[in-house]
Amino acid sequence: MDTITLSITLAAAMLLMLACGIWVALSLIGVGVLGLLLSGNDQIGLLYATSSWGATTSWSLTALPLFIWMGEILFRTRLSEDLFKGLSPLLNGLPGKLLHVNVLSCGIFAAVSGSSAATAATIGRMTLPELKERGYSERMAIGTLAGSGTLGLLIPPSIILIVYGVAAEVSIGRLFIAGALPGLLLVSMFMGYTMIWAKLNRNELPAHDGTKISWPEKVIALRKLLPIVALIVFVLGSIYGGVTTPSEAAALGVVGALFLALLSKALNRKSFVDSLLGAVKSSCMIGLILAGAHFLTLAMGFLGIPKSLALWISAMTLSPTELLIYLTVLFVILGCFLDGISVVVLTTAVVLPMVQQAGIDLLWFGIYIVLVVEMSQITPPVGFNLFVIQALTGKNILYVARASLPFFLLILLAVVLITWFPEIVTFLPNNMSGK
Incomplete structure (x- = not known):
């Protein structure tokens, strides 16, 4: 078979397995097995063992389960509730x-x-019932949640940036630093849009949202934010300042989260065990996906697909901008059906040679791919985050999709902005030290 036929065969096999409801990780392994059989290689067990060991033993990956555990601790204790009360x-x-x-x-x-x-x-569990009770527009409440919920993929410490950093062999510390300004840009754009919407739709806001709040009351509320803000500054500041590696910062973050939960009397045996089990389940899922993707990458290497595709793209003489437009469409389509981590691990083996061939900075490309995957998570009408919010609200998926559409467009605008002004991504990494 030629390269194009092989690529179509493997893609069709992948789609068929996913359509049958087979786990993403097992689908990756199955397509890898098929690829090795088509290449005439029968050392499947040995190659899988070798590739899995290589995929899951990188020291950089130790940050992954630790950051997941830190989030689980905050999710299962009262610290997350203090965010709403403090803000x-x-x-x-x-x-x-x-x-x-x-x-x-x-x-x-x-x-x-x-x-x-x-x-x-x-x-969403905290804010949506409160906003509804106070008389806010339900559509706008859902829209702001859908758009802002995607920030978990970009604002450091981002799990997907860790996965990309390992796959592309890019410094995770530099990726975290690079994600800071685009993350703040998105927050500013979302808040700016919300202000403009509020000015144009005063009738959809409560006339009197409580009594006037005094400064002493604001100071008391601010105290509720201090623990989490202190944890963020502690974890990210140590990375940005070059004091710790991401793995060391993640370990310190877990200790800090446990200390804060214990101090606030929100940590008990049940919440501790639940947070630990939640972190183990998520980490094992991601680890299996990474192992499967690495095995598939190996199989594609035996077939010569990545090299052939890179040569094909090179022969098309696409400009970097044209290549990014095609990749944006590809990532958005894939993101409609898969979670962000799966999209990254599925595509990096094929896409990175093309990106390098086009002369695109891999550090910048990491932030670009995360922004596009963010956008795909709220792509109407089948984005991953839309289903999460539908489960929370019980609303029709099309209602949730319409509510999130303005924020989808704002993320698309952010992608355009970092393409026109790549310094938004590269300024901090090039001017700050990091391990």
């Missing part, structure tokens, strides 16, 4: 009032969780 009084004076709590709560929780679905689910 509400501080944001009541802005146009849009408490709708901004969704945006900032997601931004802050993303900085200690690293998971998009966990961010949307955790913040």
Whole structure:
């Protein structure tokens, strides 16, 4: 078979397995086995063992389960609830009032969780009932949550950035630093849009959202935010300052989260065990996906697919911009059916040679791919985050998709902005030290 026929065969096999409901990791392994059989190689067991060991023993990956555990501790204790109580009084004076709590709560929780679905689910459980009770537009409440929930993929420490860093052999510390400004850009765009919407739709906001809040009350509310903000500064500051590696910072973050949970009397035997089991389940799932993707990459290497595709793209003489447009469409389509980590591990083996051939900076490309995957998580009508929010609200999926559409477009605008002005991504990594 020629390369194109082999590629179509493997892609069709992958789609068939996924359509049958087979786990992503097992589908990757199955397609890898098929690829090796087509290449005439029968050392499947030996190659799988070797590739799995190589995929899962990188020291950089130790940060992954630790950051997941840190987010699980906060998710299962009272610390996440303090976010809403602490932010509400501080944001009541802005146009849009408490709708901004969704945006900032997601931004802050993303900085200690690293998971998009966990961010949307955790913040949504707290904010949606409260906003509905106070008379806010339900559609806008859902929209701000859907858009801001995706921040868990970008704002460091991001699990997907760790996965990309390992796959592309890019410094995870530099990727974390690079994600800071684009993350703040998205938060600013979401809050700016919310303010404009509030000015144009005053009738969909409560006329009087509580009594006037005094400064002493705001200071008391601010105290509820201090523990989580201190944890964020502690973890990210140590990475940005070059004091610790991401793995060391993750370990310190877990200790810090346990200490805060214990100090607030929110940590008990049940919450500790639940957080540990949740972290183990998520880490094992991601680890199996990584092992499967590495095995598939090996099989594709035997077939010569990555090299052939890179040569094909090179022969097409696409400009870097044209290549990014094609890749954006590809990632958005894949993101409609798969979670973000699966999209990254499925595509990096094929895409990275093309990207390098086009002369695109792999550090910048890491932030670009995360932004596009964020966008795919709320792609109407089948984005992954849309299903999370549908489960929370019980609303029709098309209703949730319409509510999130403006935020989908805002993320698309952010992709355009970092393409036109790549310094948004590269400025901090090039001007800060990091391990």
